[in-house]
Amino acid sequence: MASYAHQSGSQKGNWVYVDSAQDEVVFYIYQRAKAGNLVITQDMGLAGLLVKKGVYVLSPRGTFVTDEHMDTILYNRYVSAKLRRQGTFTKGPKTFSKRDRQCFLSSLEKILSNYKGIL
Secondary structure (H helix, E strand, O other), rough: OOOOHHOOOOOOOOOOOOOOOOOOHHHHHHHOOOOOEEEEOOOOHHHHHHHHHHOEOOOOOEEEEOOHHHHHHHHHHHHHHHHHOOOOOOOOOOOOOOOHHHHHHHHHHHHHHHHHHOO
C-alpha cells in the first residue's frame, strides 16, 4: 500500500494506491480492518484505533500492541512530538537488529499458530 506520490513501476504483487493527503493510508486501513485481522504497523496512532476494533496489532519489532498499553504509548508519542516542536531533538528508534527480526518472526508465528489452533 502506498500513496500515488510513491508509485513505482518496480513494485511486485498487488498494490493499493491512495491519495497523498495526510493519514489517507491510515484511514484506508482503519476502514477495512475487522476484528480478528492482523495488522503490522509502527504507526501507534493507527494501532490505537485498531486495537479498539479487536484487530491484532504487531509492531515490526515483534511487540504485540494491546489496549492496556495504548495510553502510555500515545502519551509518550505526544510528549516526543511536543518536544520536537519546541526544538528539542529526541532520539529516533534504535537500528533494526537481527534480534528484532527474530522477535518479529517468533511473534508472527505465535499469532498465526494460535489462529490455526496449533498452540
